[in-house]
Amino acid sequence: MGENSPVIISVASGKGGVGKTCITINLAASLSEKGKRVLVIDCDLGLANIDIMLGINPRRNLKDVIFGDVDVRDVIVRTEAGFDLLPASSGVREMARLLHEDIEKLKGIITHVSGGYDYVFCDIGAGISDTVLQFNLFAARNLVIVSKDLTSITDAYAMMKTIYRTFGRTSFEIIVNSVRDDDEGVKVFTHLDSICKRFLDFSPRHLGSIPFDEVVTRSIMKQTVLVRLFPESGAAIKMNQIAHAISPRPTQSSGETLKQEPSRRPPAIPRSGAPSAPR
């Protein structure tokens, strides 16, 4: 068991394809390099692909734990990047639409295994399905990945709004990915922040921005984490800085469930005719 409680962190986005998985494995690798014990759980159930990005071919995965009798400890694999991985399956319909009790079972499994780690990252699917909301609530810290695309910003806003209005959660941490430079990252964050402040009455935290860099794609082709393959690249340096910024801080409590009442009353819905909020 770990000496301290593990920090469970969800990595989410409103829109898919914005870099959640790349960022998750690189933050995990970076923290592992610093001597932290890190577990990554592929929670993009049904479309899991962390194993592919790391070039590993696990014999068993989460499906065997949820639907079979396999012990979760026999499914977790140590990766060359230094962290442990709890892989999931791709193209399995039952995993894409887990029942409430399956999700509860999965949360119990995660709680059970997370004791031996400093950080547990849950790479979750895009959107606002019940499963995604459940994992966001379950994790004590919620990272949200956005790109500069307007649809990514509006979808991230919609996701935070849903989580806030359902659970009263306000402590989101934003990573802006695929930017030209830091200024562009700040601009994208400021845009998202101003909408959150105006319509949701809270301000997320800007964890940092990562430049668009073709080495990211090359690292995926080589099935090796960027921070190991191209540690001197601008994108890897930013990943390492963001990993550093993730050091423990006070969080909202984890382990709550979807049926719980909001801990804080949501604000009134913006008046019609108010300056346009994304959806």
Ligand SMILES: Nc1ncnc2c1ncn2[C@@H]1O[C@H](COP(=O)(O)OP(=O)(O)O)[C@@H](O)[C@H]1O
């Ligand atoms: N900073 C970046 N620079 C260049 N390409 C990137 C960057 N971040 C992500 N990508 C590319 O975007 C694609 C989608 O990334 P991925 O992590 O799979 O997104 P998600 O998990 O959100 O669906 C990857 O193929 C990767 O090559």
Ligand SMILES: [Mg+2]
């Ligand atoms: Mg992904």
